[in-house]
Amino acid sequence: xxxxxxxxxxxxxxxxxxxxxxxxxxxxxxxxxxxxxxxxxxxxxxxxxxxxxxxxxxxxxxxxxxxxxxxxxxxxxxxxxxxxxxxxxxxxxxxxxxxxxxxxxxxxxxxxxxxxxxxxxxxxxxxxxxxxxxxxxxxxxx
Numbered sequence: 001x002x003x004x005x006x007x008x009x010x011x012x013x014x015x016x017x018x019x020x021x022x023x024x025x026x027x028x029x030x031x032x033x034x035x036x037x038x039x040x041x042x043x044x045x046x047x048x049x050x051x052x053x054x055x056x057x058x059x060x061x062x063x064x065x066x067x068x069x070x071x072x073x074x075x076x077x078x079x080x081x082x083x084x085x086x087x088x089x090x091x092x093x094x095x096x097x098x099x100x101x102x103x104x105x106x107x108x109x110x111x112x113x114x115x116x117x118x119x120x121x122x123x124x125x126x127x128x129x130x131x132x133x134x135x136x137x138x139x140x141x142x
Contacts, residue, residue, distance in 0.1 A: 001025060001136075002067070009100060009138035015090030016142065021053065024071075025064035026104055030131045033060040033106040037126060038071060041119040042089065044098040049119040051080040052087050052100065056111050078116050089140040102136040105129075 002022035003009050011017040029036065036058035042050040055065075059073035070076050070085065079087035091098040107129040113121065 003138050006137050006139065009089055009140045014088040014140055017088065019086070019088040020068035021065065021070075021086035021088075022138075023065065023067040024102065024104075024136070026134060027063060028132075029060050029106050032108055033131055034109050034129075035073075035107055035111075036060055036062070036071070037105045037107055037111060037122070038065075038074070039103045039105075039119060039122050040086075040100055041103070042091065042098050042100050044091070044096075045080075046092065046095065051117075051119045051122075052089065053079060053085070053102075054117065054119075054122060056113065060106065077113070089138075091140060091142055093142045095141070097139050097141040100138045100140065102138070104134045106132040 013022045038055040040053040054077040055070050055074035057075045058071040062072040065071040076085040078084050081087040089100055105126050108131055109129050111125045
């Protein structure tokens with residue numbers, strides 16, 4: 001792990017640094033999981049929750065993602081910056097500390113999403129299929 005829960009995200013993983021996704025680990029995926037879904041969002045963004053990373057179709061037998069790599073079997077979606085894949089923290093200068101929620105869901109059925117889903121759309125899609133979930137919160141400010 002690149003940072004502890006509720007700790008600052010290292011600059012390397014931000015838009016001011018190398019903008020590479022952080023390494024992540026998980027365990028205890030429940031039986032009956034069809035796929036894992038990973039979402040990173042900033043609820044403190046001025047325009048509402050900002051999507052930094054969305055990966056669906058993650059192999060439920062996997063145990064994490066290496067730095068700079070999508071999780072095994074995963075499909076990366078466009079982020080709030082308009083690029084597919086990870087888009088590191090880049091909050092407005094002077095806007096204070098932002099929180100970045102890395103949410104991992106185990107779902108019973110694959111998600112059906114539109115071409116450019118929002119964080120809210122993902123939350124709604126997961127709701128009826130969720131078997132288990134976990135969250136890691138990182139912080140960053142400029």
